[in-house]
Amino acid sequence: MMSDLPLDQVRTLLAVVDEQSFDAAAAVLHVTPSAVSQRIKALEHRTGRVLLLRTKPITLTASGQVLARFARSLTQLEQDALSELGLDSSTRTLSIAVNADSLATWFLPSLAGLPSSLSIAFDLQREDQDHTAALLREGLVMAAVTASPQPVQGCTSVRLGRMRYRAMASPAFITRWLASPLSTSLPTAPVILFDRKDDLQDRFLRALTRRRTFTQVRHHIPASESFVDAVAAGLGWGMVPEIQAASRSDALVDLSPDRPLDVPLCWQQWKLDSPALAAVADAVANGAKTALR
Known part of the structure; x- marks a missing residue:
């Protein structure tokens, strides 16, 4: 026991x-x-x-x-209890898994408004939204922004909204590589992926063409801002978060305005009666209401 x-x-x-x-x-x-x-x-x-x-x-x-998971829950509950009793003013660390695009756009501003009196230190682990739930399951984090609505055992799950992506490329890239119809030229053009877990580009192409095999020129750029920079520079086309694309309208062209790709995001966290964790959950939910669809 x-x-x-x-x-x-x-x-x-x-x-x-x-x-x-x-x-x-x-x-x-x-x-x-x-x-x-x-x-x-x-x-x-x-x-x-x-x-x-x-x-x-x-x-x-x-x-x-x-x-x-037991040890992390125990540590958090102990810190919260001592804080409420006025016996501990030490910083409590909250480990959270979050996908790179959320981290680069709306997630950090959501945390910035938390009161300093909570004395929270964040240990953020970057992971693809399709894989963050695994970190919860393994006990490596206490909460996660994830694409999975199904709660991990011992966790609650709340829908945050949808992060919209658009197939973007630079004008020079379009002139060099793309022709009408897009369904014929895009699958053979160079493409940019975040990492080897990133399937957004292939998901878009499958919906566009019903094909399963695409270009072998696949650049991997595992940094959200650098990913967008690479698309703007003409290195390849890629699925760019609508939030980031809006600020680069001078350098990026939407290849298929009527075909956005939406990724639903959820907030999962351990079932803990923790004031600090509850405050973070509220802050994340409020930030998502503004930034996500």
Whole structure:
């Protein structure tokens, strides 16, 4: 049972996961690396299960994910309780997974208005919106902006709105690569993707052409602002958030104005009675109302 678990061992597991090494966890906990290793072994012996894989990066097993979620919840509840009692004014860290385009546009302004009295430090992890829910499931974050409306076990899910993308290219790129009909020329033109998890461009092409194979000239540019810069420079075409495209109307042309691509976004968070987490959830929801459809 959870009540039978030594809390120092559970917290040590969480420190190893967050710091991604036994040595770094030891420094945070002010103990020796040997003590960290002994606590993890003792916890694994107590539960009768392997909890983490000593790989690079360190990976939690399914059992380890359960205990990491428990440890993170326990830490947050403890901080909130001490704060309400006036016994602790230390900063509480909230780990949140968020997709790059939200991070580059509306998400950070949403957090900026939170009162300083909450003493929150954000640990933001950038991940594709189709994969942020996995970080919740693994216990690596407490909340996430995700494309998945289905709540992760132990979490609540609230719809934020739809982030609209448009197929954009520079005038010079259009002159060089594209001709009518678009469904014939676009699949063979160079394309820009955020990373290898990004399927927005292929999703747009499949809807446009019903084809499954496209150009092999696929540039990967894993930074939201640089992605838009690359499209504006004529390196390729790409799906640009409407929010960003509006500010670059002098350098970008909408290839198919009647074919926007909408990505629904949700806010998922652990079911914790935490004032800090609740305040962040409200701030994110309010920011989404302004920025998203």
